[in-house]
Amino acid sequence: MSYTLRGRLETRLIAAVLPFLVAAVLSPLLHKWWPLELVGLMVGIGLVLDIAAYHRLLPYQPGWAALPLGLLELGLTMGAARLLELNAPLAPALSLFAGAWLVQQLLAHAALPLVRLTWVEDGGELGRQGFALAAAAPAVLLLVLGTAWAVEPPTVRLAAGVHEGPLVLDHAQTVIGEPGAVVRGGILITADDVTVRDVTVRGGEYGVEIDGAESVALEDVVVEGAELDGINVRRGQVEIRDCTIRSLPAAFTQGIDISFGFDLAPSLVERCTVTGGLEGIVTHFARVMVRDNRVTGTELRAITMTEMSMGTIEDNDVDGALGVGIFCGDYSHCEIEDNVVADVAPDRASGDRTRQGVAIQAHFGAEAELHGNEISRSPGGIAAFVDATIEHRR
Amino acid sequence: MTGRVAIVGSGLGGLVAYATLRHAGVGGRSLEPAEIAVFGTDSDPAGAWRPRAAAIRQQLMRSESDGHCWPTSFPGLAAREAARRRDLAPLVLSVCDRYRPTVADFLRHVDELRGRTRWDESFHAARIRRVQAVDGGFELDGYGVFAHVLLATGHPGLARPDELAGDSRVVHAYEPHQYAGSVAVVGAGMAAATEWLNALAAGAEVVSVRRREPARRPLNVARPLFSKRGLVGFHAASAPERVQLLRRFGEPSYPPGASWDAPIERAVRESRFRVEPELNGSEQVICATGFRRGFEHDPLLARLAADHGLDTQERWIVLAPDSTVPALTDSSRTLSLAGVAGQWAYPAGDTLVGMKYAARRFRGRVGSCRTR
Numbered sequence: 210m211s212y213t214l215r216g217r218l219e220t221r222l223i224a225a226v227l228p229f230l231v232a233a234v235l236s237p238l239l240h241k242w243w244p245l246e247l248v249g250l251m252v253g254i255g256l257v258l259d260i261a262a263y264h265r266l267l268p269y270q271p272g273w274a275a276l277p278l279g280l281l282e283l284g285l286t287m288g289a290a291r292l293l294e295l296n297a298p299l300a301p302a303l304s305l306f307a308g309a310w311l312v313q314q315l316l317a318h319a320a321l322p323l324v325r326l327t328w329v330e331d332g333g334e335l336g337r338q339g340f341a342l343a344a345a346a347p348a349v350l351l352l353v354l355g356t357a358w359a360v361e362p363p364t365v366r367l368a369a370g371v372h373e374g375p376l377v378l379d380h381a382q383t384v385i386g387e388p389g390a391v392v393r394g395g396i397l398i399t400a401d402d403v404t405v406r407d408v409t410v411r412g413g414e415y416g417v418e419i420d421g422a423e424s425v426a427l428e429d430v431v432v433e434g435a436e437l438d439g440i441n442v443r444r445g446q447v448e449i450r451d452c453t454i455r456s457l458p459a460a461f462t463q464g465i466d467i468s469f470g471f472d473l474a475p476s477l478v479e480r481c482t483v484t485g486g487l488e489g490i491v492t493h494f495a496r497v498m499v500r501d502n503r504v505t506g507t508e509l510r511a512i513t514m515t516e517m518s519m520g521t522i523e524d525n526d527v528d529g530a531l532g533v534g535i536f537c538g539d540y541s542h543c544e545i546e547d548n549v550v551a552d553v554a555p556d557r558a559s560g561d562r563t564r565q566g567v568a569i570q571a572h573f574g575a576e577a578e579l580h581g582n583e584i585s586r587s588p589g590g591i592a593a594f595v596d597a598t599i600e601h602r603r
Numbered sequence: 604m605t606g607r608v609a610i611v612g613s614g615l616g617g618l619v620a621y622a623t624l625r626h627a628g629v630g631g632r633s634l635e636p637a638e639i640a641v642f643g644t645d646s647d648p649a650g651a652w653r654p655r656a657a658a659i660r661q662q663l664m665r666s667e668s669d670g671h672c673w674p675t676s677f678p679g680l681a682a683r684e685a686a687r688r689r690d691l692a693p694l695v696l697s698v699c700d701r702y703r704p705t706v707a708d709f710l711r712h713v714d715e716l717r718g719r720t721r722w723d724e725s726f727h728a729a730r731i732r733r734v735q736a737v738d739g740g741f742e743l744d745g746y747g748v749f750a751h752v753l754l755a756t757g758h759p760g761l762a763r764p765d766e767l768a769g770d771s772r773v774v775h776a777y778e779p780h781q782y783a784g785s786v787a788v789v790g791a792g793m794a795a796a797t798e799w800l801n802a803l804a805a806g807a808e809v810v811s812v813r814r815r816e817p818a819r820r821p822l823n824v825a826r827p828l829f830s831k832r833g834l835v836g837f838h839a840a841s842a843p844e845r846v847q848l849l850r851r852f853g854e855p856s857y858p859p860g861a862s863w864d865a866p867i868e869r870a871v872r873e874s875r876f877r878v879e880p881e882l883n884g885s886e887q888v889i890c891a892t893g894f895r896r897g898f899e900h901d902p903l904l905a906r907l908a909a910d911h912g913l914d915t916q917e918r919w920i921v922l923a924p925d926s927t928v929p930a931l932t933d934s935s936r937t938l939s940l941a942g943v944a945g946q947w948a949y950p951a952g953d954t955l956v957g958m959k960y961a962a963r964r965f966r967g968r969v970g971s972c973r974t975r
Contacts, residue, residue, distance in 0.1 A: 210830070211826055211827040211829065211830040211831075211832035211833060212830075212832065213830075213831050213832050213835075216831070216832075268826075268827045268832060268833070269825075269826040269827050269832075271698065271699065271700050272697065272698030272699070272700070273698045273699050275698075318677065319677045319678070322675060322676040322677040323675050323677055326623070326626070326674060326675060326676075326959075326963045326966070327960075327963050327964070327967075328676070329669075329676050329829075329830060330829070330830050330831065330834075330956075330959075330960055330963070331830065331831050332830045332831035332832045334831065
């Protein structure tokens with residue numbers, strides 16, 4: 210097939226209509242933007258390649274070339290998705306890409322030559338109908354984005370200064386704090402699709418409490434001086450990024466506690482800094498990814514995944530914990546990778562042999578899979594207790 | 604006879620045009636057999652092609668999956684063979700541009716298409732010798748006036764070098780023949796290459812008589828020239844440039860590949876194959892020199908050009924990019940040339956894809972004509 214430039218672009222855009230529609234259905238179903246963003250990225254990269262490379266380099270494109278070109282576009286799309294932090298899960302993203310690629314092949318090799326007899330001879334152009342059909346893809350995208358914009362949760366801006374709490378968020382919304390915005394007395398979130406960004410929370414039993422809400426996002430939230438937990442999640446699903454939890458005053462306070470949401474979509478704690486408290490980040494009966502956080506100065510354990518939780522603890526920096534650094538307990542399944550654990554001190558006062566400076570511990574039937582962790586100055590090293598197993602993966 | 608649409612020529616080009624007119628397509632309407640008249644001397648669309656292929660013992664087509672007579676490109680011969688054999692191999696070969704349908708499969712599909720389109724209902728056994736433009740159409744040699752006429756008259760006879768006239772040793776490659784003990788094959792194109800292998804396989808000593816080395820390429824014409832990508836530049840070229848391009852495309856060539864080279868290399872080692880610039884004393888001379896070239900060798904086209912003072916360039920009648928004769932085509936009537944005579948619009952006009960190019964544009968004009 211020898212495409213003209215117009216033929217390439219029309220074919221690309223027509224083939225994008227169905228993937229856009231699929232993404233438009235998937236996005237609201239999943240409460241995620243990544244399907245639309247991924248298809249947009251895929252089409253955008255394809256169009257750039259069409260104009261900048263394919264048209265000049267491929268005056269004739271044999272059928273087999275669709276495969277290497279598809280792999281090239283896949284690599285670029287996934288790379289760009291990672292760079293732009295689309296947070297698209299790998300397997301569904303690959304499936305969406307593969308489906309879109311297949312649609313494109315079926316259109317180019319079967320459907321379009323059937324619809325228009327001269328399609329091949331015209332270099333992939335569809336004549337006057339081509340403009341309308343090719344415009345359908347951007348039209349669908351605009352329609353979807355317009356609809357999304359129309360139903361987008363309202364954005365509330367918190368002015369600089371102290372706002373008396375507790376602040377109750379019981380419907381979908383985005384709360385963005387201006388520099389210096391502080392909520393005193395905590396935030397309670399009970400509705401799905403709530404985002405809180407750039408806000409400092411002081412005091413309160415819980416700094417931020419999420420109760421029965423899904424698709425909640427906390428970004429650049431600072432919690433200071435919470436009485437029980439910095440962030441407490443019950444039966445909820447949350448993505449917490451770039452948070453800071455500090456000045457936890459009492460002996461029983463925890464940095465982040467995500468519990469009892471095993472049946473919900475996985476939660477995420479990423480790039481947070483937790484200082485002090487009884488436990489830094491803890492999960493009970495939940496599926497959570499704990500990634501790239503820094504946890505220091507905890508009194509019981511730095512990172513805990515317990516009570517039949519399941520998840521990944523990776524790339525975290527644990528320092529100065531008392532007793533235990535990373536803990537996988539009570540029939541949980543934990544992948545513990547590439548963490549740096551240092552200076553876990555023995556808890557001699559406890560008299561508990563499981564708390565004698567153990568950097569990574571599996572306990573009571575838990576199964577931990579380890580890879581690439583760096584451990585230093587932690588006399589208990591890596592240990593399993595009470596029918597727990599540790600597997601070292603190469 | 605009355606009618607709106609006529610096809611002059613009942614060969615493969617005629618069948619392609621007929622099938623295209625009979626195809627409804629998306630949102631279109633097909634023409635019924637009664638609305639189309641096909642004029643020719645043989646009701647078998649493969650009647651001229653079949654004995655030529657048999658004469659050179661051709662087993663595989665040079666064309667690929669798209670080299671068929673159906674009106675739509677998809678499904679092509681590869682997809683149909685894959686479905687019939689429940690085997691993906693033809694499709695894999697096709698996407699790698701390595702699929703070659705067999706002659707038997709090709710002829711089978713011609714027969715099938717002939718029946719399915721009810722070709723015989725439109726066929727009229729008549730040799731049209733003159734096409735005369737009249738008000739509202741074209742008068743076909745006493746057979747009536749038709750608003751839209753497509754001429755698919757095919758190649759104007761076999762080419763034989765003048766210096767071999769009267770030589771009893773001479774046979775044309777496209778005529779039935781056997782092989783003598785020593786054979787000279789004149790020419791260097793696809794038919795010549797096929798004859799080298801045929802004669803070698805028959806145990807003959809072969810002399811390839813050629814004045815220049817053949818090009819080695821899969822198809823006669825570069826692939827981009829099969830579509831708008833290359834055609835835009837071709838159509839924009841000046842008349843002398845276009846003549847040069849068409850001359851170049853007409854130079855002898857045959858496909859690359861070990862299946863061609865290995866038997867010849869083996870025969871060279873055995874001193875059974877050599878190349879000579881002139882004829883020698885071989886027992887048999889096979890003229891693999893193809894067809895006579897130029898509209899002036901086709902009595903119908905020559906008369907058409909002369910009667911209407913058509914614009915010509917060397918051996919080609921000048922055509923519009925849609926393969927119509929500009930001076931004789933307007934909103935109420937169409938005269939199209941398909942096949943080798945359509946090369947001015949489509950360099951690969953003498954291929955099945957080229958025949959479809961002309962046929963599809965002819966169909967478009969018929970469909971959009973107010974008087975239809």
